[in-house]
Every structure is written in C-alpha cells, then in structure tokens.
Amino acid sequence: MQLSNPFVLGLLGASISAAAEPLGARTAGADTVLEWLKFGNERHAAGKPVNWHQSMERRKEVSQRPAPGAVIVSCSDSRVPPEIVFDQGFGDLHVVRVDGNVAGEKELGSIEYAVENLHTPLIVVMGHRHCGVVEAAVRGTPVRGHIASLLASLSAAVSRSRGLPGDPVDNAARANVNHQVREIQQSEPVLGPLVGMGRVKVVAAYYDPATGVVEWQPGAAASTRLLRSGM
Numbered sequence: 001m002q003l004s005n006p007f008v009l010g011l012l013g014a015s016i017s018a019a020a021e022p023l024g025a026r027t028a029g030a031d032t033v034l035e036w037l038k039f040g041n042e043r044h045a046a047g048k049p050v051n052w053h054q055s056m057e058r059r060k061e062v063s064q065r066p067a068p069g070a071v072i073v074s075c076s077d078s079r080v081p082p083e084i085v086f087d088q089g090f091g092d093l094h095v096v097r098v099d100g101n102v103a104g105e106k107e108l109g110s111i112e113y114a115v116e117n118l119h120t121p122l123i124v125v126m127g128h129r130h131c132g133v134v135e136a137a138v139r140g141t142p143v144r145g146h147i148a149s150l151l152a153s154l155s156a157a158v159s160r161s162r163g164l165p166g167d168p169v170d171n172a173a174r175a176n177v178n179h180q181v182r183e184i185q186q187s188e189p190v191l192g193p194l195v196g197m198g199r200v201k202v203v204a205a206y207y208d209p210a211t212g213v214v215e216w217q218p219g220a221a222a223s224t225r226l227l228r229s230g231m
C-alpha cells in the first residue's frame with residue numbers, strides 16, 4: 001500500500017505529512033520520532049496498518065546499516081510485537097525484548113549500542129496489561145531456574161505498587177515501566193549523562209493487547225514525567 005493512499009490520508013488527516021516520514025531518518029529528533037510512533041499505533045489500533053517499510057526495497061535499503069528512530073524495550077510476550085504495535089518495518093526500531101521489559105546489564109548494553117553507534121534519539125519502555133511474569137512476581141508464584149532473576153528485577157516495582165487501589169498486577173506493571181525508565185535515565189556512565197544533555201529521551205508507554213492502544217506517559221514530552229504520579 002502506498003502512503004498516498006486516500007484511506008491513509010483520511011485516517012490520519014493533517015498528520016499524514018509527519019506520519020509519512022521514514023522513521024529511521026538520521027535528522028529526526030526524539031519528539032518527531034515519538035509522533036511517528038503515535039501515528040503508527042493509531043493505525044495499528046484502528047486495524048488499518050500500512051505495513052510500513054516491509055518491502056524488499058526497504059530490506060535492501062537498510063541491509064548495510066540501520067538507522068532506527070527508536071529503541072523499544074518491550075516484553076517478550078507474543079502479543080506485544082513492537083514492529084506491529086507501531087506499524088513499522090525493517091530498520092525502524094531497535095528492539096530489546098525480555099519478559100517484564102526490564103533494563104538489566106545486557107539490556108542496557110543493547111540500548112547503549114543503539115544510542116551511541118546508531119544515534120537513536122528516543123528510548124521507549126513499553127509494558128503491557130496481563131503480563132504473565134509481572135503477575136508471577138505479584139503473586140509470589142514459585143519458579144525454578146533462571147526465571148527467578150527476572151522476578152528479582154521486578155521486585156522494586158512490586159513493592160512500590162503494593163497497597164495501591166485497583167488491580168495489583170496492572171499497578172505493578174505500570175510501576176515497573178516507570179522504574180525501568182528511571183533505571184535508564186540514571187544509568188552510568190553512558191545513558192544517564194546523555195539523557196542529562198538532552199541527546200536522548202526516555203519515554204514510558206503501556207500497551208493493552210485487547211484494544212491495541214498504547215497509552216503514553218502524560219504529554220510524553222518530558223522524560224521525567226511518569227505514567228501515573230506516585231509510582
């Protein structure tokens with residue numbers, strides 16, 4: 001489907017000029033990329049994706065070197081594929097996926113690679129509703145093997161959200177997104193200083209597999225604002 005397709009124009013209205021820009025453009029800033037992600041998710045949630053950048057031509061275009069517009073730190077859950085959630089394609093997103101969307105040592109290294117070497121201006125930490133590993137952490141479900149290390153990474157968010165009104169798993173998943181955003185913003189020696197200099201922005205997002213809608217932190221413009229106050 002071409003981006004000049006009248007349906008797409010009608011769906012996005014005046015926003016089409018921004019939405020039609022290639023996500024991996026090296027000159028794009030974090031706020032511009034964030035807008036592209038929002039447009040892409042609106043297409044996905046509406047069931048009207050344009051399958052952006054999934055052609056053989058695009059595959060060849062980025063085969064030598066990618067220029068991703070955003071790092072997406074997402075859960076490994078099969079219902080949360082970032083390229084589909086944001087209607088993007090080859091070379092657009094540098095995706096770091098691990099259950100519970102945690103930013104541990106290896107994940108931070110992967111984020112640093114994109115920010116430093118590929119000049120990616122935006123980092124999105126995306127949690128989701130009905131997250132199985134978060135539920136296990138909240139319930140205290142006995143586990144064996146290496147899953148325990150994942151649950152340990154979620155313990156701070158579980159503690160922080162305990163006692164809050166509402167669904168405890170949902171509360172913990174949201175608190176975890178905010179916690180991981182802070183971990184990235186304060187990470188030394190690479191990401192924290194880059195965030196402080198305004199070279200990269202870190203944004204919290206929360207996906208609902210039932211609706212396909214990504215909820216962004218209020219405004220999603222200032223990297224210090226969180227999905228919900230108090231978490």
Ligand SMILES: [Zn+2]
Nearest residue numbers: 075077131132
């Ligand atoms: Zn999950």
